[in-house]
Structure formats: structure tokens, C-alpha cells
Amino acid sequence: MGYICEYCGEQRSIVYCRSDSACLCLSCDQNIHSANALSQRHSRTLVCERCNSQPAIFRCVEERVSLCQNCDWMAHASSSTCSTHKRQALSCYTGCPSAVELSTIWSFLLGDPSVHDSTCEQGMGSMSITDCQPGDSQHPQVKEKSQDISSALDEANDLHNLVKSAPFMGSSMPSLDNELHNVELLVGSTNLTWSKVRNSGTKGYDDFNMDEVDLSIENYEELFGVSIDNRDRLFKNEDIDDFFGTKDMSVAESSFQGVNAVEGSAVGKVNTVKSACSNAASTESMTSCKTEPPTLCFAMQQSSFSFSNLTGESNAGDYQDCGASSMLRMGEPSWHPPCPESSMPSTSRSDAVLRYKEKKKTRQFDKRVRYVSRKARAEVRRRVKGRFVKDGDAYDYDPLHQTRSY
DNA sequence: CTACAACGACAGACCACAAAGAGTA
């Protein structure tokens, strides 16, 4: 299983599609996931380079390999030397990103190391969600997005306060500075939309469609700097870095995080930080401390990257489906380093905790209703034991009158 | 320590029908 693309059976598998539970080469990934709107929602990530069958969650910078949770645990938990390896959370993506988008994202990060710190933030800051034409702000979906982002921002600010006020314990925890940087990056870049949205004239979110962008494999070629002829060779090469044409895979991964788009990605980033700081910040964590391996904590840092966000089709649920553990979805910490009671809290921190928990509680992760009219109809339909009944038939539940026909 | 029952949580199935989408004339 794995290693070879499960669809074409020829190329080396690079991408793991969670929805299909399949390992795919990039060509097949593109073909399959450009088929329709549903397939475009599939979240994908890299394939674990150890077992070649599970979605990679981390990238070990030292070893330059992408690993799934199990392999990461096997590799890093057993050895004291390996346990110090720096690991990066891998991001998922959805939609059908064109080579243009990918190359744009990756090139500006690959081209200039300082981009991650300045250009990225600056460039994104110049793009505003409100830049979608004036009328768009009235558009329900855009409005909704704005609220989500606003909420995410508030949450991020809360988290920032939490992190600042919460001392970190435990050597295996990720760098607090990095996480803080992520929060700041998020706050600094939440005004972004894609340049295409901004440049699309009268187009708003709904009109923005990835399909408009060329998706030919030649572009992948350009993107990854390899010829089609060379692809086989490179796919067969054990060093995946060759394929990506990057000196350091972590740079490419950073690009995913650095260009976090609106909404879901922002939420993902918030959760990224949330998971990291929750150990010290959440009072829940103080009472529900479990003894799970540190890697699980790292697993919760998996953030989301979704191209399809730009189409306005995705929501928080998409983000949730982005390979994060169920614990992440629930926002519950899974592992907590020792944290003495004395290190807890000032009043401001308590306030921040309360606000954070309140917002977490009120945030909605429920499913998205695509057709309001159908929802409205379903809500008033008569039922028998929860099932719809034919009009005129006996029913035991009438939503409108709360009555029975028999 | 093992086996079993009881319990809760959760996911999926089920239903009718309007609306959306595809196909054809």
C-alpha cells in the first residue's frame, strides 16, 4: 500500500487524500480533485515517507522526512537524541490549487528568506477582504466570513494574551516564540485575500473560481522545476526534496502556513496556537491532565491550508477535516506538561481564559446548510418517528403545531 | 485479571419532496 499512486499505479505517490484514503501522485491528485466541487473539498497532505501509507503530519527538519504520527512517535520518542529534532507541522490543502497559485505561494517564500518575515505579512496586509467590491461587504457570505475572521482575530488576541501570561514548561513543547510569531502573523495577515480576488474587478467571493486558472501539468512542471520526462526519475528518487526542487522542505511547508488565507485557515492558525498554549492557559487542562505522549500535542498543531476557502465553499468544518485529530477538533488538549499551580494566574489571565473559553464555546462548527429553502421546508415537514411522511398521511410530529394526527 | 452487563456517545440510515441539474426535443 502506498508508495505507488493508487490511481494510476505508475507514479510514486506524493499526496495522501484523507477523504479517499488514497495515496496519489500529483497528476492524479489534480485530475481526481478537479472533477467536481465535492472532490475539491478533499483535504490532502503529503504521504508519510516511512510507512508510505499514512498522511504525514510532521516534517523532521533534521532528517528531512515527512512522517505520520506513528512513524514520528517511533522515530522520535524512542531516542533521546532524535527527540530533540525540530519538527514542523504539515499543512493540508483542499480545493484544486493551480500551479499558478502554488508557484506564487512557493516562489515568493522560496525566493527570499526574509519574505516570511516581511514581504509576506506586508503583501498580505495590502490585500484586504474588504477590497472585494463595495457591495460585497453586504453579501451574506462575505459578511459571515468577516465575522468569522473577526472572531478568529479576537480569539487570537486572547490567545496572545494567554500565551504571554502563561509560562511554558516542558522541553518538548514547541517554541513559544514561534507560536507567538504565528499569532502575530495571523493578526497581521488577516486582511488578506488572494490578489485574484482583489483584481477581479466586480467579482466577489462567489465569482472566484479556481477552475478559471490553468491547471495543466506543465505548470506543475514549472512549479517544481522538473520536466515531465524527469518526473519518473524524481518520483522514484527517495529524496522528496528533489521533487519539490527545494533546498529545504521546511521552507515549502512554511509557505503553506505563511499564506494562510481567510476564514478556515485563520481558524486553523488560531487552533494551532491554541493547542500549543492550552497546556498552560486552559484551566480545563489543569484538571483533565492526561498522560499521552508529547507527539500528540504536536499533532494538534496541524494547521489548515485551504485554497478552496477562496471560493466561499468551505467553512470551519473543512478545517476540521483537515487531518487534525478529534481532540483538536474538540479543542481539547491531549497532553500537558507539568505546570505548578503557582505559575497560574493573574486576574487578567483569568479574564483572558474566560473570554477564550466563552468564544470557543460560542463558535459554531456545525454543518453548512447549502440550500436554505430546503432547510426551511424540512423544518416544517410532518414526521413519523423523525421520518418525513407523505402529505396527508398520519404523522406523530408536526413542527408547526406540535400535534399528532392520531 | 477476565468476563459480562449496563450505559452513554456517536454515526449513519431512513423518510418525502422541492429544487437543482442533466439530457433531449
Add this chain to the structure above:
DNA sequence: TATACTCTTTGTGGTCTGTCGTTGT
């Protein structure tokens, strides 16, 4: 090419049911 029509597919919510994990005996 545009329009009208038919047929198929999709999506909606409350309840039930089966499965799984946990807990207590």
C-alpha cells in the same frame, strides 16, 4: 443557439438503530 420539457439526483431535519468504548460488578 435558445427554449421548453422530462427525468434524475440532491439535500434537508428529527428520530431510530447499531456500534463502540467506558465503567462497574
